[in-house]
Amino acid sequence: MSEAPVGVFDSGVGGLSVLGEIERLLPRESLLYVADTGHMPYGEKSPEFIRERCAKVAQFFRGQGAKTLVLACNTATVAAVADLRERYPDWPIVGMEPAVKPAAAATRSGIVGVLATTGTLRSAKFVALLDRFANEVQVITQPCPGLVELIETGDLRSPALRLLLQGYVQPLLDAGCDTLILGCTHYPFLKPLLTEMVPADVVLVDTGAAVARQLQRLLSAGNLLNEGAAKPARFWTSGSVDTFRNVLPKLRNFSDNVHLFTL
Numbered sequence: 001m002s003e004a005p006v007g008v009f010d011s012g013v014g015g016l017s018v019l020g021e022i023e024r025l026l027p028r029e030s031l032l033y034v035a036d037t038g039h040m041p042y043g044e045k046s047p048e049f050i051r052e053r054c055a056k057v058a059q060f061f062r063g064q065g066a067k068t069l070v071l072a073c074n075t076a077t078v079a080a081v082a083d084l085r086e087r088y089p090d091w092p093i094v095g096m097e098p099a100v101k102p103a104a105a106a107t108r109s110g111i112v113g114v115l116a117t118t119g120t121l122r123s124a125k126f127v128a129l130l131d132r133f134a135n136e137v138q139v140i141t142q143p144c145p146g147l148v149e150l151i152e153t154g155d156l157r158s159p160a161l162r163l164l165l166q167g168y169v170q171p172l173l174d175a176g177c178d179t180l181i182l183g184c185t186h187y188p189f190l191k192p193l194l195t196e197m198v199p200a201d202v203v204l205v206d207t208g209a210a211v212a213r214q215l216q217r218l219l220s221a222g223n224l225l226n227e228g229a230a231k232p233a234r235f236w237t238s239g240s241v242d243t244f245r246n247v248l249p250k251l252r253n254f255s256d257n258v259h260l261f262t263l
Helices: 016-025 047-063 074-087 100-106 124-133 147-151 159-174 187-197 208-221 241-251
Strands: 006-010 031-035 068-071 111-116 138-143 179-182 203-205 234-237 259-262
Touching (some): 016 208, 016 241, 031 047, 047 068, 111 159, 147 159, 147 187, 159 187
Parallel strands (some): 111 138, 111 179, 179 203
């Protein structure tokens, strides 16, 4: 089982930011990635729909022999991680959550901004995070409809993306936020653009590295860390294979030995 792959799942290409962190921390692990681009964005979908999709992808990964599952999507984690852990109690499952705790520790002004999808911000889990970790700070939330779709094109410098992002970020800066939580796995790809928009002392916080460390802990605890060489990553998409193939090199190192399949 230690040589079995790790399954990583997102509604689209956003989870590639988490995949990159896993590759850096655990270079020996073989990785499988599913982008459910045929049904994205999840942020505007019902919890019932998201749970159904997550169950199908989890079953697919089980069929591929994955030794663990990483839900590299905040919205999917909110909707489905509890159900998946109940369904597969013997399967290590790592979820995502907005980085409220580290952001609350990092802020100097006491005002934290959150960029996230509508689905994440309206969830009970997010409210619970605020109650647990943000009692001493003011948290200002900003839903960001449309961002995921633009990031999915792979053009991270488009005028449309810059304009939309500026409209979401500026009110948070005007309110005094000195720390911004990137509450969707797509948003770390916006860091280069964000650094041009925000003052140098504004801290950008995401949870990709923390997820990789949690995966490492779970694999180590179960004696599942791979000691051999990693196999090339494999990718599936429920959307257009050609579109995914074109976007992939813009967001990660890509070589011909990475395979694409239609889910």
